Amino acid sequence: MSPVRRMDFKKEDMAKRKKQTPKTGVDKVSEAPVSFEEFKRREHEQALEDFRHAVTHFEIQERVAKSIVRQTLAEGEILGRQKAEHTKSVLASNIKRLREECGWTVDELSDKVGLDRRTVLRHTQDRAARPRLRTLKYYAEAFTKQLGREITVSDLLYKVIHATRTPPPRH
Secondary structure (H helix, E strand, O other), X not given: OOOOOOOOOOHHHHHHHHHHOOOOHHHOOOOOOOOHHHHHHHHHHHXXXXXXXXXXXXXXXXXXXXXXXXXXXXXXXXXXXXXXXXXXXXXXXXXXXXXXXXXXXXXXXXXXXXXXXXXXXXXXXXXXXXXXXXXXXXXXXXXXXXXOXXXXXXXXHHOOOOOOOOOOOOO
8 A cells, every 4th residue: 555645746757657557458548648637636546546445454354353352252251151160060069078078968067057958959969050158158167167177168169179088977
């Protein structure tokens, strides 16, 4: 694209322009001298054509960039969902594993944390939305008290907790 700029009129410029244009077929250029006004008009038309081409090129690049952004955002959403699903499954397995380590039934755990039995089951079977922070604190406190070691909310959510002792035998 040639930049749009004001050029001083010179016969040499006109001669260069004539040499650059095709001399065959429909585009045949007449050999007659061109007036200054005609030269400026053609120059202006060429600048407009260059500008239109640049705008078209820019629009194509913009569409490509928007497409890349949309694709990147979609991939990020998928990864975010996968991370949330992973967190839910870690939480569910940790609650279940710690409950078993304490030797509690689901009913006993629900009594200890003050929740409905069905709610505790949903939390241990990975079917519920993420429990509230307050609920996670109740789980952490109950497990800490029973096991004699500190279990934090972040442990419940993010760490894969392995049993450190075998659960007591059931009678």
